[in-house]
Amino acid sequence: MDRFLVPAPAIKEFKERVKINRDFIKNLPGFIEDVEYEYTDNDGNLILVTVALWKNQEALNTAKEVVQAEYKKTGFDAPAMMKRLNITMDRGIYTQTHD
Template sequence: MRQIFIDKFLVPGKAKQEFKERVSINRNLIKNITGFIEDAAYERTDEHGNLVYVTTAVWESEAALKKAKEIVQAEYKQQGFNLVEMFERLNITMDRGIYNEAI
């Protein structure tokens, strides 16, 4: 069964550029992982000037999503990138969920 990985980020205005650069890196990485089907991104600016950014990534199965997470974490380690540190430094919040395709 397909797995849909949905993230919603709240990004302060001053952090938009760095955040979008990292999102671009991540989206390009996952597109080459076996089991990836498609992704999308949506954005708006809220009344406080924050970026509200939603991403979706569709995976062919739970196993494919699990393997993708492992690959992404290994790539972060190789790059010396720490997602938690970046989010703390830039005051970015994230709401993450994994959904099954509704029938």
């Protein structure tokens, strides 16, 4: 689960990149589904939450490696983009609880 705070001027570029990433991971082994939630604050900034569901931890670990390899192959530097666009992110791996 990732939560991004995206300044208004960066929204278009950021959303284009998110679409590329989401389209890519959907074809990886162990991918089950993903969803995206968003709202715009009073200053026009985007708060975006993405949730990807994977078959198991092994599938997630493999997906991370494949995504990093794809970034390297295409020359995409995610940390540099985040810094340049002043985007902050909170990332965590959560497990579903059952009562």
